[in-house]
Amino acid sequence: MQAPDNAPGGSRTEQAAQARSSSGSSRPGGKATAPPAQPQARPPSRAIARTVLRAAGTVAALIAVYYLLPLDHASTPAAVTMLIIGLITFIALVAFHVRSILRSPFPQLRAIEALAINIPLFLLLFAATYVVLAKISTANFGGHLSHTDGLYFTVTIFSTVGFGDITAKTQIARLLVTGQMIADLIILGLAIKIIFGAVKRSQQQPDAPDQRPGPVRPATSQADETR
Numbered sequence: 001m002q003a004p005d006n007a008p009g010g011s012r013t014e015q016a017a018q019a020r021s022s023s024g025s026s027r028p029g030g031k032a033t034a035p036p037a038q039p040q041a042r043p044p045s046r047a048i049a050r051t052v053l054r055a056a057g058t059v060a061a062l063i064a065v066y067y068l069l070p071l072d073h074a075s076t077p078a079a080v081t082m083l084i085i086g087l088i089t090f091i092a093l094v095a096f097h098v099r100s101i102l103r104s105p106f107p108q109l110r111a112i113e114a115l116a117i118n119i120p121l122f123l124l125l126f127a128a129t130y131v132v133l134a135k136i137s138t139a140n141f142g143g144h145l146s147h148t149d150g151l152y153f154t155v156t157i158f159s160t161v162g163f164g165d166i167t168a169k170t171q172i173a174r175l176l177v178t179g180q181m182i183a184d185l186i187i188l189g190l191a192i193k194i195i196f197g198a199v200k201r202s203q204q205q206p207d208a209p210d211q212r213p214g215p216v217r218p219a220t221s222q223a224d225e226t227r
Contacts, residue, residue, distance in 0.1 A: 043106040043108075043109050047106060048109065051109050051112070055113045055117055059117065059120045062120055062121055063120070063124070066127065066128060066151070071128055071131040072135050074132045074135065075132075076133075076136055079128075079129050082129065083125060086128075090118065090125065093117070093121065094194065094195070097111075097113075097117075097118070098114075098195060098198045101199055102198050102202050104202065110199075114195050115192065123154050124151070124154075126157075126176075127150040127151040127153070129176060130150040131149070133145075133172070133173055134149075134150070139169055139170055140169060140170045140172065140173040141153075141166055141168060142166075142167065145166070149166065152166070153166045154180070157181065158184055
C-alpha cells in the first residue's frame with residue numbers, strides 16, 4: 001500500500017530534492033557565500049594605558065633632549081647636519097611604526113601612538129634648527145630665539161596661525177620656513193596616509209582565511225541519515 005504524499009515529513013523524493021537544493025551553494029559549481037566579517041575586538045584597558053604611557057614618555061624624552069641640547073653653540077653646518085639626520089630618523093621611525101601596525105592585533109591603537117610620537121619629533125627638528133639660525137645671526141629672525149621661542153614659532157607655522165611676533169627676516173630663514181610649510185603638507189600628509197593605510201591592511205588580513213571555501217560535503221537525504 002503506497003504512503004500518501006501529504007504524510008508527515010513528505011516522501012523520500014521531496015526530502016532528497018530539498019536536501020540537494022539546500023546544499024547547492026556548497027557544491028563546486030555553486031556560489032559560496034562568504035561569512036560576515038567579524039568586528040574587531042576592543043583593546044583592553046591595560047593595552048590602552050600602556051600605549052598612552054609609552055607615547056607620553058617618548059614625547060617627554062624628546063622634549064627633554066631638545067632643551068638639553070646646546071643649540072646656542074652650534075654652527076651652520078651643524079644645524080644642517082642635525083636637520084638632515086633628524087629627517088632621516090623621522091622617516092625611519094614612520095617605517096618602524098608602519099611595520100608594527102601591520103603586526104599589531106590593535107592597529108588603531110598603534111596608529112594613534114605613531115602619530116603622537118612622529119608629529120612632536122617633526123616639530124622639534126625644525127624648532128632646533130630655528131634656534132641655531134637665530135644664534136648664528138640675530139638678523140635671521142630679528143633677535144635671539146630661546147628653546148621655547150623656537151618651539152613656539154614652529155608650532156605657529158605648523159598650525160598656520162602666524163601671529164607675526166616672530167618672522168623670518170633673511171633669505172635663508174625664509175627658505176627654511178618655506179621648507180617646513182612644504183614638509184607639513186607633504187611629509188606629514190604622506191606619513192598619515194601610510195599609517196592609516198597600514199591600519200586598513202591589518203584589518204583585512206584576519207578576514208582573508210575566513211573567506212576560503214570550506215570542504216565540500218556531499219548532499220544526503222533525511223531518509224539516508226535515519227538508516
